[in-house]
Amino acid sequence: MNRIATAPRWMLLVALARCAMSGVATAQTAEIPYHTESYTLESGRHDGAGLEVRRPLERVIRIEGAEWLQIAFDGYDLGSGSWISLRSLRDGGLQTLDARSIKKWGSRSAYFNGDAVELVLHVAPDDRGVFVNVARAIVGELARRAAVLDEDPAFLKSICGASDDRTSSNDNRVGRLRPSGCTAWRVTNGAFLTAGHCVDLDPDNSGPLLPDGVLDSLTVVEFNVPASDSNGTITNAAPVDQFPANNTTVQWRFDGTGQGFGKDWAVFGVYPNDSTGMMPHQVYGLPFRMTKETPTFGQTMRVTGFGVDSLPAGTPGPFNQSNMTNQTTIGTYNAETSSGQDIWISHTVDTEGGNSGSPMIWETNGLAVGVHTNAGCTSTGGTNLGTSFEVDALETTIMNFPGANTRYVDVGHPMPVVEDGFVFRPFNTIPEGVDLVPVGGNVSVVAGSYVVSTNYFTNKALTITAPVGEVLITAP
Numbered sequence: 001m002n003r004i005a006t007a008p009r010w011m012l013l014v015a016l017a018r019c020a021m022s023g024v025a026t027a028q029t030a031e032i033p034y035h036t037e038s039y040t041l042e043s044g045r046h047d048g049a050g051l052e053v054r055r056p057l058e059r060v061i062r063i064e065g066a067e068w069l070q071i072a073f074d075g076y077d078l079g080s081g082s083w084i085s086l087r088s089l090r091d092g093g094l095q096t097l098d099a100r101s102i103k104k105w106g107s108r109s110a111y112f113n114g115d116a117v118e119l120v121l122h123v124a125p126d127d128r129g130v131f132v133n134v135a136r137a138i139v140g141e142l143a144r145r146a147a148v149l150d151e152d153p154a155f156l157k158s159i160c161g162a163s164d165d166r167t168s169s170n171d172n173r174v175g176r177l178r179p180s181g182c183t184a185w186r187v188t189n190g191a192f193l194t195a196g197h198c199v200d201l202d203p204d205n206s207g208p209l210l211p212d213g214v215l216d217s218l219t220v221v222e223f224n225v226p227a228s229d230s231n232g233t234i235t236n237a238a239p240v241d242q243f244p245a246n247n248t249t250v251q252w253r254f255d256g257t258g259q260g261f262g263k264d265w266a267v268f269g270v271y272p273n274d275s276t277g278m279m280p281h282q283v284y285g286l287p288f289r290m291t292k293e294t295p296t297f298g299q300t301m302r303v304t305g306f307g308v309d310s311l312p313a314g315t316p317g318p319f320n321q322s323n324m325t326n327q328t329t330i331g332t333y334n335a336e337t338s339s340g341q342d343i344w345i346s347h348t349v350d351t352e353g354g355n356s357g358s359p360m361i362w363e364t365n366g367l368a369v370g371v372h373t374n375a376g377c378t379s380t381g382g383t384n385l386g387t388s389f390e391v392d393a394l395e396t397t398i399m400n401f402p403g404a405n406t407r408y409v410d411v412g413h414p415m416p417v418v419e420d421g422f423v424f425r426p427f428n429t430i431p432e433g434v435d436l437v438p439v440g441g442n443v444s445v446v447a448g449s450y451v452v453s454t455n456y457f458t459n460k461a462l463t464i465t466a467p468v469g470e471v472l473i474t475a476p
Helices: 099-104 280-284 392-399 430-436
Strands: 002-007 034-042 054-062 068-077 083-088 094-098 116-123 131-140 174-178 182-186 192-194 220-222 242-254 264-270 300-305 327-339 342-347 359-362 367-375 384-388 406-409 442-445 448-451 462-466 471-474
Touching: 034 054, 054 131, 068 099, 068 116, 094 099, 116 131, 182 280, 182 300, 242 392, 264 367, 264 392, 342 367, 406 430, 430 442, 430 462
Parallel strands: 406 442, 442 462, 448 471
Antiparallel strands: 002 462, 034 131, 054 116, 068 131, 083 094, 083 116, 174 182, 174 220, 182 192, 192 264, 220 242, 242 264, 300 327, 300 359, 327 342, 342 384, 359 367, 367 384
C-alpha cells in the first residue's frame, strides 16, 4: 500500500430472466493431489562470529517420488539478521525467509517443483542461538482420476454446449489458490476475492456434512503458472510469483452444498513476496474494477480461471497440459436472481472444477460483476452460477477491506452511473472523496492521474491511500 498523506490539517497542493438450471449446481473446486510426510531435521543452535555470515547447515531435503514439495517448519529462531534459503534442485526456484517473512508464510515454505529442496541456514554475525527445525513435507502427487470418473468433483465440467471453448490466458489479475484448487483474483482496493467454499470446506474436515465456519484452507496465491505436465500434474509458479495469504484478513460466507446460491464468497489480502518485497500490483499491474450493474440477457460474459482440463486427454490421461492453468472463454449472461438477501448470476460460460472463485466479467466494459461458484451447464442446457455483487454482505466486506469509513476514487472507472463513493460506484475526483469521507476515514484512490485545483483546501483529519499503484496529482 502506498500511503500518500495523513494529517489532522491537510491541503492538496500541486506538487504531485431466471436461473435456468439442469440438475444440481455443484461447487467447482479441484483439490491438487498431495499428502504429508514426516521429515525431521534439526539444525542445532548456532552463534554468529566475526564479520562474515556463517552457513552451519546445508542440507538437501529429498522425498522420492514427489512431484513438488512444500517444507513445514517446527520451531525456529532467526534472530534479527539471519535467514534460511531454499532452492529447488529441479529448476533452481529460490526462496529466502527471515524472522518476519517465515511468520507470514505460516511456518511453511513456498511450493517447489521436483523431489528435492536444498535448505541453507545463514547466521548473521551478531545473532545468537539461531536455529531452524523441519517437521514435515507436503508432497505433491501425480494428477489422478477417480475410480469412477463421474464421481470425481473435478469432472463437473459444466461445459455449456457441445465443446470446451476455453483457451490459454496470461491475465495475471487472476491467480491459482492453493491448496484448495480454486481461483482467486485481485480488485482495486487491494483485496483478493474467491468463493467461500474454497476457504471453508464442505464436507468439513472434522466430519460434519456442512462447513463449520472455521477457516480450513488458504495459504498461497500464485501467478505466471506454467503449463502442467503431459499427464496434467501441475507445475508450480516460481517462488517470486507466489504470495502468502494473510489469514487474519479472511472474511467469508458459505452455508454448505445444497443450501442455496448467492451466499458463497470470500475476501482476503496477501503479504508481499518475501524475495522481492513487492505486492502483486507492483509486479502485474492494475487489478479488476467492479460494478453492481449487470448486463442484459444475452450479452457477452467472460470467466477466467484455473479449471481442470481433460479435452483432449493427456498422456496417459485424462488430464492434459492445460490442466489447472490460466484459461479463459466467453459465453452469455442469463439473469440475476434473488431469494431474500441472497443474489446470484447465471451465465453460459464454460467452466470446470477449479474455476470456483473466478471473476464473472462483463465483456463490453471489462468490469467484474461477481464471483463464479457453481457448475450447472450441460451439453444440452442449464447455466453456471456465481454470487452477485448485489449481495449486501459481500459489498460491505469489500467496501471495508481497507478499514471502516473508506470512500473510493477512480478516474478510470468506465461505468456511467451516479457516483456514491462506494467501491462499485467510485467518485472520479479526489476532492469528492475528501469532502464526503467521514472524519478520520480513508480515501482509497485507484492508480491514475488526477487533477486538483491549487485552491482546494480541507482541514478534515483523514488518510489517503493508493492501494494498487501510483497516483499522480497535477494542477488544472
